[in-house]
Amino acid sequence: MAAALTNQLHALVNNMFATGLLDEQFQQLQMLQDSSAPDFVSEVVTLFCDDGERIIGELARQLDQPNVDFDRVDSFAHQLKGSSASVGAQQVKNTCIQFREFCQQRSRDGCLKTLDLVRTEFYDLRNKFQVMLQLEKQIQACYPKH
Amino acid sequence: MRQSGSAIELKQLPRLSLMARKMIRVLLVEDEKIHRVVARAAAKAAGVNDDYVLDEAENGAAAVQRVREAAAPYDLILMDKQMPVLDGHEATRRIRAMGVTTPVVAVSSDVLPADVEAFISAGADDFTPKPLSKEKLGNILAKFGLA
Numbered sequence: 001m002a003a004a005l006t007n008q009l010h011a012l013v014n015n016m017f018a019t020g021l022l023d024e025q026f027q028q029l030q031m032l033q034d035s036s037a038p039d040f041v042s043e044v045v046t047l048f049c050d051d052g053e054r055i056i057g058e059l060a061r062q063l064d065q066p067n068v069d070f071d072r073v074d075s076f077a078h079q080l081k082g083s084s085a086s087v088g089a090q091q092v093k094n095t096c097i098q099f100r101e102f103c104q105q106r107s108r109d110g111c112l113k114t115l116d117l118v119r120t121e122f123y124d125l126r127n128k129f130q131v132m133l134q135l136e137k138q139i140q141a142c143y144p145k146h
Numbered sequence: 147m148r149q150s151g152s153a154i155e156l157k158q159l160p161r162l163s164l165m166a167r168k169m170i171r172v173l174l175v176e177d178e179k180i181h182r183v184v185a186r187a188a189a190k191a192a193g194v195n196d197d198y199v200l201d202e203a204e205n206g207a208a209a210v211q212r213v214r215e216a217a218a219p220y221d222l223i224l225m226d227k228q229m230p231v232l233d234g235h236e237a238t239r240r241i242r243a244m245g246v247t248t249p250v251v252a253v254s255s256d257v258l259p260a261d262v263e264a265f266i267s268a269g270a271d272d273f274t275p276k277p278l279s280k281e282k283l284g285n286i287l288a289k290f291g292l293a
Binding site: 025028029031032036037040043044047048051075078079081082083085086087 | 178179180181183184187188190191228255256276277279280
């Protein structure tokens with residue numbers, strides 16, 4: 001049971017790397033996890049998921065205003081870029097870079113299109129992270145603590 | 147006798163040097179929790195634990211206040227750029243205006259030459275791109291003689 005779940009987890013994470021969702025920063029996080037901080041990766045992933053949902057909501061609200069404050073939009077895109085970089089969410093981070101370019105150009109259309117893209121990428125990644133964390137919990141449950 | 151005495155002296159050397167070594171004080175200035183959590187883990191992995199104190203400030207104004215009120219001067223300040231209340235550039239300027247010479251290392255995901263130059267002009271000694279890692283932090287500690 002545990003072996004099958006572990007294989008499933010490895011396949012999922014490998015696929016996330018192969019499809020460019022994640023980069024080497026995620027491996028760095030995995031290496032920083034040890035027995036003194038067994039939930040470190042889960043903590044960072046959860047912070048990223050919470051930050052992302054909040055920031056994407058803020059971006060949508062800002063771009064819905066009659067007079068868009070592009071500096072404020074850029075500030076939120078910057079936050080999402082930083083949060084993505086911390087967790088190794090390469091695809092989301094790269095889209096945030098494009099987003100900030102549209103902010104520089106003061107392009108509402110460009111920002112709206114990029115918001116749709118980053119939203120799709122973020123929720124796709126969040127769903128995969130949730131499956132990953134669920135699999136990790138199931139694997140841990142296979143090994144009762146002594 | 148002489149040999150035995152030398153052996154004792156040699157054995158005691160590491161312990162004595164450890165006792166003589168002062169506590170290294172690092173201030174991490176960062177508003178986003180995710181970056182603080184990652185930086186803390188990287189610091190621990192880089193060896194920042196027993197001999198180090200890692201303080202945190204959530205914006206530039208809090209950092210300036212911490213530096214002003216610190217019982218002992220910090221040995222290193224890791225400074226984010228974009229923060230509420232007071233940004234990293236202005237916080238660095240104010241810390242320098244207080245006459246503080248502690249090394250300030252800017253930590254930002256804005257890595258264009260102009261971004262780096264703006265931080266250096268504000269008084270930072272060095273720049274490293276986010277996110278902080280064990281290797282980056284280890285290099286910073288070594289560069290400023292804190293490893």
